[in-house]
Amino acid sequence: MRKIIVGSRQSALALTQTGHVIDALQQIAASQGLEVEFEIKKIVTKGDRILDVTLSKVGGKGLFVKEIEQALIDGEIDMAVHSMKDMPSELPEGLVNGAIPKRVDPRDCLITRDGNGLDDLPQGAKLGTSSLRRASQLKAYRPDLDVQSIRGNIDSRLRKLETEGFDAIMLAAAGLERMGWTDRISAYLPADICLPAVGQGALGIECRGDDLELLGLLSLYNDDLTATTVMAERTFLAELNGGCQVPIGAYAVRLHPSHSGQDENVIQLTGMVASPDGATILKETLQGHDPVQLGMAVADELKRRGADQILAEVRG
CATH class of the missing domain: 3.30.160.40 (Porphobilinogen deaminase, C-terminal domain)
Known part of the structure; x- marks a missing residue:
């Protein structure tokens, strides 16, 4: 029996995503007659620790993956489940993306206090996002909006919508979908208004390039269209x-x-x-x-x- 230790951030979304991946891999392994068990190891990343400044000011790449990748390199974990949009475009030597499973909704979405869409927000409405990409495109479409930085995981940002005077916040639809919270979405933003982040809606399953046994299992989970x-x-x-x-x-x-x-x-x-x-x-x-x-x-x-x-x- 192979025991596979899976590294994950400790947010509710990260653990939910990791749980979905483990469930899928267990089904695949069973269909192949493979005996494997999984154990989750929670890892805190730099991006999780620094919540009082915007991502653009923290600096550096891989804010949400670097510590997890180091655990892979050190052999403390065997694989990691990342939101693909958090992964730097180049992986450390010796590490590979073993699988990119089927993508879910790549769009950004709006959660508003009154349930209205982007065009219905009042003049000067206060909108929260942690992303320069989202902020710049929203300012281009609605220059009147008061776009403010908002950090934290999905649940804490949803709370801040109620407690910190925001009229709306922007999130990736994929995270809400994976949490089962799509009923909170007020409006989906089409790509011609807000182009998604690279890899948004997709997951990356990272492992060591020399772990051929695990790579064989992950290859059965890969979605060719999403990967391409x-x-x-x-x-x-x-x-x-x-x-x-x-x-x-x-x-x-x-x-x-x-x-x-x-x-x-x-x-x-x-x-x-x-x-x-x-x-x-x-x-x-x-x-x-x-x-x-x-x-x-x-x-x-x-x-x-x-x-x-x-x-x-x-x-x-």
Whole structure:
């Protein structure tokens, strides 16, 4: 019997996601006649410890994964379940994404005090988000909004909506979906108003590259479509040397042949770089077959249009 120790952040969402993954892997293992058991090891990350400043000011990449990755490298855990949008575009040497399971809803959503949508918020409404990407796009769409930083896990942010005078907060729909709290969502934001974070709605199952036994099990859990589209997004992010502290968004889909006029393997990627004040929003949409080449092409086009200068100013 193989015992697999799974590293997870200790928030309710992280533990719920990890539980879903373990349940799926146990079913897969049973179908293959494999005997495995799982144990969760809770790990506190830098991003979890520092809650009184915005993510953009904390600095560094991998704020929610670095300590977990170190535990993997040190052999304290065997695998880790991450929200893909938290994962840096480059993994430490010796670590790999063993599986990217099927993506859930990638959109951002709005939770408002009165249940109204974005267009119905009153002039000057106070809106909370921890994300420069969300803030910049919301300021571009509704310059009148008073966008304020709000940190913490999902449940604490939902409480702050009631206790700290916010009219609305923005969250990833995927987290609310996984917690079973979609009834709290007032409105989903389409990608043309708020382009999602790279990998939003997807999970990354990270492990050591030499753990062939575990990699074999994880390969049965991988969703090829999600892995391909997320690869395009993560390549775009890597080319811009970006992380969650800069206003970058990307979303890739596989086009249906009737939409692409071609075969079923055409991927469409939209990438975005914005100034934090929302005054400048650079977007580009391209199509291609190879996710890596597509990600690079969209990044190169945005660089040509001045994305590097925007990102340099953001990083200070």
